[in-house]
Amino acid sequence: MRERAAEGLYGEDAAQGGSFRFHCETLFSRSSLHNFEIGLHRHSAFLQILYISGGEGDALLPGRIEPIRPPVAVIVPPGFEHGFRFSRDIGGVIVTVLPGALSASVQALLLSMFSQPVVLPLLDFDEGDCLRRGFERILMEYAARELGRDAMIEGQLATIVSLLTRAARPLLVTRTGGESLAAQRFEQLLALIAQHIREPHKAEFYADKLGISQTHLNRLVRSVCGLSLQRLIARRQIEIAQQELIFTASTVQMIADGLGFSDPAYFNRFFKRETGLTPRAWRLAEQDKMAHSDAQLEELSSSR
Numbered sequence: 157m158r159e160r161a162a163e164g165l166y167g168e169d170a171a172q173g174g175s176f177r178f179h180c181e182t183l184f185s186r187s188s189l190h191n192f193e194i195g196l197h198r199h200s201a202f203l204q205i206l207y208i209s210g211g212e213g214d215a216l217l218p219g220r221i222e223p224i225r226p227p228v229a230v231i232v233p234p235g236f237e238h239g240f241r242f243s244r245d246i247g248g249v250i251v252t253v254l255p256g257a258l259s260a261s262v263q264a265l266l267l268s269m270f271s272q273p274v275v276l277p278l279l280d281f282d283e284g285d286c287l288r289r290g291f292e293r294i295l296m297e298y299a300a301r302e303l304g305r306d307a308m309i310e311g312q313l314a315t316i317v318s319l320l321t322r323a324a325r326p327l328l329v330t331r332t333g334g335e336s337l338a339a340q341r342f343e344q345l346l347a348l349i350a351q352h353i354r355e356p357h358k359a360e361f362y363a364d365k366l367g368i369s370q371t372h373l374n375r376l377v378r379s380v381c382g383l384s385l386q387r388l389i390a391r392r393q394i395e396i397a398q399q400e401l402i403f404t405a406s407t408v409q410m411i412a413d414g415l416g417f418s419d420p421a422y423f424n425r426f427f428k429r430e431t432g433l434t435p436r437a438w439r440l441a442e443q444d445k446m447a448h449s450d451a452q453l454e455e456l457s458s459s460r
Contacts, residue, residue: 177257177399178309180298183208183248192246196239199232200431201398202252203266205316206230206240207291210247215240217273227278227288229320231270238273249291253313256395260350262314264343265321267381267388274324281323290316341366342380345373349392356416359385394430401439408435 183206187194196216206229213224216239217232224230224240226248232238234255255263278284290312297308348365362385363373377385393415400411412423427435 177254177402178294178298178306178313179252180294180309181250182295183242183246183250186250187240187242187246188244192242192244194240194242196237198237199234199252201234201254203234203255204230204232204238204250204252205320206232206248206250207288208246208248209288211243211245213240213242213246215273215275217275222275224275225277225279227281227284229276229278229287229323230274231266231276231320232273233266233270236273249295251291251294251313251316254395254398256392256399258310258313258317260346261343262317264339264346265317267346268339268342269321269324271381271383276320276324278323281319283319283322287316287319287323290319338376338380341368341376345377346392349389353389353392353396354414354416390426390430394427397427397435398431398438401435402442408439411435 208224208226208228210226215222215224215230294309294312297305348362359370363370397411400406409420412420417423424434
């Protein structure tokens with residue numbers, strides 16, 4: 157059984173974390189609660205991006221430990237075990253996001269460049285100041301909770317992911333041997349999946365649309381994100397279902413119908429296999445987290 161997606165941030169009980177598509181805080185605020193050591197853990201549903209501007213430390217990633225020498229970014233996609241050791245003067249920001257909240261083009265960039273955890277040095281990156289300002293703006297917008305906050309954060313995340321992709325461009329060249337064509341075709345594939353996500357299609361359909369063979373298509377998908385095409389489609393279906401469970405009043409049957417599942421019982425089994433919970437249980441867990449988060453915000457506001 158897969159790890160449940162209704163999870164909390166590090167050090168929080170799954171039923172008590174805030175319900176979110178985005179979360180942002182300083183590295184000091186989270187790590188100082190745990191003596192500046194974040195033990196090994198994983199998030200089954202969330203992507204995390206750390207921008208580290210001061211201090212130092214180590215990133216504990218699968219099979220390796222990498223030193224942190226700012227300025228540096230650490231990108232951890234869903235499902236990978238990771239941890240950190242930070243100095244007490246650590247400076248920077250951590251952004252946690254549900255990938256399905258991002259546009260297809262941004263998801264394509266993430267999957268093409270950051271399908272596995274990466275520590276990305278930024279000392280010689282020409283657009284480092286722009287990257288830093290993007291993280292600072294997300295932190296400010298997240299804390300302010302002003303009108304249009306989510307739209308502002310989405311825009312800043314698109315800029316940040318694009319800049320990080322440019323900084324990591326040599327990784328894609330090394331991995332695929334053809335940066336432009338592989339990235340373009342994968343982005344086209346994600347756009348097609350998004351366009352036809354509510355209609356069941358096999359690999360032949362997508363290969364024909366892209367003008368390549370099924371063998372080439374499967375090789376492309378695995379080389380970019382390490383998944384089969386069917387697993388990639390399933391991941392996108394789950395992300396859409398999670399968004400609709402959180403942000404709409406649609407019934408589980410309506411969501412299943414909208415994603416092309418004619419049998420609600422099969423959809424329930426599919427969702428539970430991917431997340432560890434039935435759709436209804438997942439929604440209830442998220443609603444509990446939201447209620448707890450709202451109570452925390454009210455308490456914080458009243459104390460100011």
